[in-house]
Amino acid sequence: MGNRHTSLKDLARELKVSISTVSRALKDHPDISREMKEKVKQLALARKYSPNPLAMGLLKQETRMIGVIVPDLVTHFYASIIAGIESFAKEKGYFILLASSNESYEKEKESIENLLKARVEGLIICMSQETRETSHFKSLLAENIPLVFFDRVCLQDQVSSVTADxxxxxxxxxxxxxxxxxxxxxxxxxxxxxxxxxxxxxxxxxxxxxxxxxxxxxxxxxxxxxxxxxxxxxxxxxxxxxxxxxxxxxxxxxxxxxxxxxxxxxxxxxxxxxxxxxxxxxxxxxxxxxxxxxxxPTYEMGVEAARLFFDQLNSKQSPKTVTLKTRLVVRESSDKAR
Missing domain, CATH: 3.40.50.2300 (Response regulator)
Structure with missing residues (x-):
């Protein structure tokens, strides 16, 4: 099989059993004998089999992926927020797909389209500085696609958001x-x-x-x-x-x-x-x-954005706004006493 990802089909072919038998054996299904379970698990270990989350998601009509759009991928500010989102998502068994709007309204719309084509289950977005018109966000709401904003936000009566005070x-x-x-x-x-x-x-x-x-x-x-x-x-x-x-x-x-x-x-x-x-x-x-x-509190902002996302995903709760406190760090550029 070379370097190709080992699939359930590969394991089933080698063991000369059905794909469903392999799948149920890996899940310790009671209908599968202990002997068959051991054979399947040993071969899966030898072939370094791991489930393909995208393929599993497609079967269940879910991909366990969240689209995240930021104005840029360079600054520590956004990197820290992304880390918070990713950490919380990982705890829930989800992955994130990143896109940058590069502060462009058109690129923001394009990023949303591309992430939806990749079958993300919803989006967490910080708006571009060019964004004045919000029909592309309203279209997501009309399709019941979970949406959360952070830092730069809009439609707060309709969309959950996390901002600093x-x-x-x-x-x-x-x-x-x-x-x-x-x-x-x-x-x-x-x-x-x-x-x-x-x-x-x-x-x-x-x-x-x-x-x-x-x-x-x-x-x-x-x-x-x-x-x-x-x-x-x-x-x-x-x-x-x-x-x-x-x-x-x-x-x-x-x-x-x-x-x-x-x-x-x-x-x-x-x-x-x-x-x-x-x-x-x-x-x-x-x-x-x-x-x-x-x-x-950038990391916390990311965690809270992800938390709000899963609230929307799981229960379609009413929009909620989380406002985080900030801290002034005084250094030499404003301190005459130093």
Whole structure:
């Protein structure tokens, strides 16, 4: 048989019995003699037989596979969430199939189609930054295909989701800046259609108000989450007649771009300009100065997303939203006392 995967049919042919006899022997069925069970198991061991989960799933009209779509497969943020999903799925005897939207709405739709063709039993998705229209998600709901969102979410009245407490996290950042003596605090947001942009902006404004600091529309910039777009946003802030003395980005990628632009303007961090990120990527600890950032419970987010998926798969429960707390990790980029 060479390197080909040994099948039940191969074992049955060698033993000159039916496939059903082999299958029942491996399951210790009472109708099969002890002698036949031993023969089958010994041959299965010798031939390194293992069940094919896809083939078994197709027979049962289930594949035990979950499709997972993320905006990218590079950052630690998504890798950690995927690890959480995979760990919980494995406990349930399921596998995951991964796809990346590459922040593209069209690629997101294509990924959904491809994963459904691969016979996944449902999907766990973090939306692309381009996604404004949701008919492709509504089609899944119409077909009763289990669907869960995480981090970037929509249709929360219809779809279970896991998010971080973005509003509270932004409040923490703004208050931290105020405690350090910063007074003109800027925010570089992302695409307005994303819930993370809206929620973090709301927290930023609420944080300013709680510190009796004015809300200045000139200090609120927007980018498309790319390095170059974030750098341009930071440049616009620095060229204001009355520029900010602190800034935080909607994620660490934005903050890293802002850091580069601040240094290009010959400003010192944190003395001239405080800087905070969001998501606490690994690089936050190795840039100079180390970046203060909001840490997400990413692995837990993945576990909770998978848990919600199986709730939908097994009982079709009403949509549920899980909101996870975050933590502000203070490093040199915003701490004037260091």
């Amino acid at each position: 973005n509003t509270d996290a932004s409040k923490k950042i703004t208050r931290h800046f105020a405690e350090q003596g910063y007074r003109r605090i800027a925010f570089i947001s992302g695409p307005e259609q994303l819930n993370i942009s809206r929620e973090r902006l709301a927290g930023y404004i609420a944080g300013l108000e709680s510190c009796q600091l004015p809300v200045d529309a000139d200090l609120i910039e927007q980018c498309n989450l790319s390095h170059d777009s974030a750098r341009q946003a930071m440049n616009r802030l620095l060229n204001l007649p009355n520029p900010p003395d602190a800034v935080f980005g909607i994620n660490d990628t934005v903050a890293f771009a802002a850091m580069k632009e601040i240094k290009r303007h010959q400003l010192q961090i944190p003395n001239d300009m405080g800087l905070v990120g969001f998501t606490d990527e690994f690089h936050a600890t190795v840039v100079d100065p180390p970046l203060t950032s909001i840490t997400h």
